Amino acid sequence: MEIKLLYYLVPSLIMFCCGLYGFLTRKNMIAMLISLELMLNAVDINFTVINRYIFPDSKEGMIFTLFAIAIAAAETALAIAIIINLYRVTKKVETDEASQLKG
Amino acid sequence: MFSNPLIYFVVIPVIMLLGIYLSRNMAQIRTVAVAGSLALLGLSAWLLVDYLGLRAAGADAPMLYRGDWTWFSAMNIKLSVGVDGISIAMLLLSSIILLTGSFASWKINPLPKEFFLWLILLSIGVFGFFISIDLFTMFMFYEVALIPMYLLIGIWGTGRKEYSAMKLTLMLMGGSAFLMLSLIGIYYNAGLHSWNLLEIAQADSIDHTWQMFLFPMAFVGFGVLGAMFPFHTWSPDGHACAPTAVSMLHAGVLMKLGGYGCFRVAIYLMPYAANELAWIFLILTGISVVYGAFSACVQTDLKYINAYSSVSHCGLVLFAILMLNTTAMTGAIMQMLSHGLMTALFFALIGMIYGRTHTRDIRQMGGLMKIMPYLAVCYMIAGFASLGLPGLSGFVAEMTIFVGSFENTHTLNRVFTIIACCSIVITAVYILRVVGKLLLGPVYDKHHEELTDATWWERTSTVTLIICVAAIGCFPNFFANLIRTTFSPEIFKVLGM
């Protein structure tokens, strides 16, 4: 059985939609962060497989994926740091309750 | 660059800024402020003498002491300087008022250092504006002069200061938005790839249709600062809340930027449109003159009275400029000088009286002549100057304006000239009303009887201003010739005059 491009894209689409759904519905920042990671990883998968299937001679997709993973790691670290600090101050990590800075 | 004397009008204030920044106590701040403004005054006096010498020796360029230094070559933006008689008159006025303003802020509190820093920054804008002949640089200095006003009123003001500061800044910014548009329009439509006033004026290459569009924007843009009806409402609130020196500088000099700009930019560069559209603004400024005077008649706050009186007098400046002939324009510039000096005197005195009685409501005061005769006499002299008593500056300026305006034979101009003449009566009414209530009559408040008269720095400030007012009033021909000889024939060529 030949593994087609579509076999990769459908799970990554599902993964992206899960992430999107989670991001939209969850109020907990940690959960939102996880959802965000899901979406990022779905995109990463797309990058690699499309690179692999459609432009097998070039490496840009791979490089971008590695780049995105690195940035996602940094971003997650930053987000976690903010969330932990927020938690220390307010004892909450829900987005709609973190509104003290609004005028 | 530093061989050009004009550049020192910006350099000296910058050095003053540095000096004040490094000062450690009030005495040092005062020394720097007074020494710096004396240096500026000396410089402008020297400039006046040297300028007259050069002219007498036959220098016939429209502007002297020219200098150009490019600072943004892609747009051909330069720091171009140059002065003629009008600019010199304005520079002299500004330095006198800066000096007297420094004396008037002798005891400013709180944050004296910051106050003077902003005040000097403002004066950089003013001096820079008057020496520039590059439209872009001119506009930049104009903005530099506007911004510090917000903080000066907002922090050191009295009453509804935040509201007033915001209102003043926003309205003036609104005006400068129009101005920016029209300056850019002039730049592109003149087709010279130059911001230089003289080059644009000489080429006279702005398309007439565009002039009809750009002239009103430029005139309104500067007119807002010149307190033209109906864009004058920043003036009463702004002046009422501003601290003394800021009121002095603002009414004395900054409002002159408006008149100067209307003349130097709007009319000088777009004479065709000026001739076509003058009637609209003539109506507005004619209204300003009478309207301001009538409004002043019923005010009870001294500063409001003076602010409305400024609306009336500055209206007369724009009114005269729009008459588009040499006599009336000479009168307009003389009125700027005269109004600058006497309104500064007024605001200085109001500040001094307020500092003692802690009220500016004329209903709460009376008989100050008995308590503080020196200040009262000065106030009376300022009042007489304002209502146009011969021998003081107001008279010569107003008469030059009226005679010049009457030279213009259009019926509308004639009618509005006569209406404007009526302001001399209304001015007398509100000035004498204040003098009668505030200075004369029995002492209203018994607590005021212990108040003291002027201190030496207050006397220095007022005497300087009074001498200047009387000098213009007694020897007007000197100033009139200084101004008149600099109206270049180019602008009148188009008007057929």
Add this chain to the structure above:
Amino acid sequence: MEPIIPILILCLPLLGFLVLGLLGPKMSHKAAGWYGVLSIGTVMVLAYITAITYFFSGAPEFILDGTRLQYVVFNQDWLNFYKDLTIRIGFLLDPISALMLVVITTISFCVHLYSLGYMEGEKGFQRYYAFLQLFSFSMLGLVVATNIFQMYIFWELVGASSYLLIGFYYQRPSAVSASKKAFIVTRFADLGFLIGILILSYYTGTFNFTDLTGSVLANGSSVNNLITPGVVASLKFGGASFMGCSLLTWALVLIFMGGMGKSAMLPLHIWLPDAMEGPTPVSALIHAATMVVAGVYLVARLFPLYLMEEAALLFITVVGAITAFYAAVVACTQVDIKRVLAFSTISQIAFMMVSLGVARPEIHEGLGYMASMFHLFTHAMFKALLFLGAGALIHAVHSNDYTAMGGLRKYMPITHITFLIGCLAIAGIPPFSGFFSKDEILSACYENNFIWGAWMSMVAGLTAFYMFRLYYLIFWWDEPDYGHHKPHDAPWPMSLPLIFLALVSCVAGFIPFGEFVTWNGEPYHIHINWVGVAIPSIVIAVLAIALATFMYRKKNPLPDKVAKATGALWTAAHHRFYWDEIYMFITHKIIFNLICKPIAWFDRHIIDGTMDGLAWCAQRLSITIRPLQSGNVQSYVYVYLFGALLLGGVTAAVVLL
């Protein structure tokens, strides 16, 4: 003529003002007073020298073939407008300016001297003298003006010095409001003057009197005649007219409006009675002898121009005639002696105006002009005398009202005699000076039109009546209780001017005035028309005096009965025919409440409201759209998702279709 003396005449009082104004507070009263007296005394001597040189030296620049010329001693550019239109400060010597130099300096000197006594010990004594010097300077500058704008400049300055002097007792609210009223009313009149000057100067291209009213001769002097004005009127004005009158008429009437203000003609007279709040010597100097005749002087100055426009002269005559009668009627009912004198002044100035108005070159070579100037001169002397006498009375009894006086002839003999001489002079009894000048005026009126003559004779009768009413009420009538301090004559600095002015009033009538002052400089020989004018007017005056004697010599109920019988008329006259109330109504109710206040309201609420409204709109708008920028990432993502799907859909639709 060397310009040094004229320059000194102008500069000494100015110097006096500056010295007394700046150093006054450091000087003693005595030093300041004597400095003022000496300063004005010097000026008086210099002015006499100038006038005598002018009239009697016979120098070719002053007189040519018996015609007196106008001579410009010096003329300095002060402010140039355009082309030849230049304000100059100069010194014009001609018959009327020489006359005025004498009148002003004489009265001013008398008043300076008199004030040494009258103002003794007053607070602000130095200030008072400083203002007097300022006034003298301004008034002298006014009369020697070489051009109409110089006249306007000094016109304003006399207005200001009058303001300062009326308000001398600045802690008294009535004085403050009187001074304010005087300034504003005259300012309003000056508006007309200014517009008149603007019209005249625009069309003629000059301010100079010599160019406007006469022709310049080879030696630089000029002579008043009808050549230049005719040229001016026909060439420069062309056929220009406005609302049915020629522009020249408008200009002249507007200029006369300035004169109406200063000279207190109806309806701009209301300030003068109130101006009596000032110290009495000031009333004598400014509000009787000098400043208030400036309007007459102005018309006389431009007389050749006025001759061009019959309508303007008629206007002057009508205004003058109505004012003369009005003021005389009001003077009959006033209680305050200074007000009686003030209304009498208004009436007498109106005489001069009428006289100018009826003057024509064809009627006895412009007799009216000469008569007017003659009356100006004699009136200045006897009215100053009456005011200074009134000052002595007020000084003695500390009240302005005649009700506080009576029977004073016993206590104040000098004042009594001099006051009586003044009354006889103003009533027109020969040989006192008023008779001669008033007779000339009446002759001029009769020559012009019988109606004017009859009307003015009636006013002259009224004059005699109210003056003697005043005289009897002060010096006879009933003696009130003066208490321990019996009134007595004033000290010598006050009596001396009285005696001097009384002597002048006795003899001034015999001056052959027509030899000196006529409209075109040619001498005119006065001859009194005894049968036609003089005898009837003497009879009228004597009858009026007899009536006054009958009514007021002794205390009796007759005056009250008369007052009751005339009822409303008396009350109205007593309230000066309600002019003040009308003005109050116009200024306060209409201008203040219906113009100023609505404008101020409009400014605060409509104009400013619009600006605030704009700011409010911007704020509302930002508040409205602010929830969009909630900071809630999830809502952004919703919007984003929606937008992305929409865009995707649109793209797909475009690609597919």
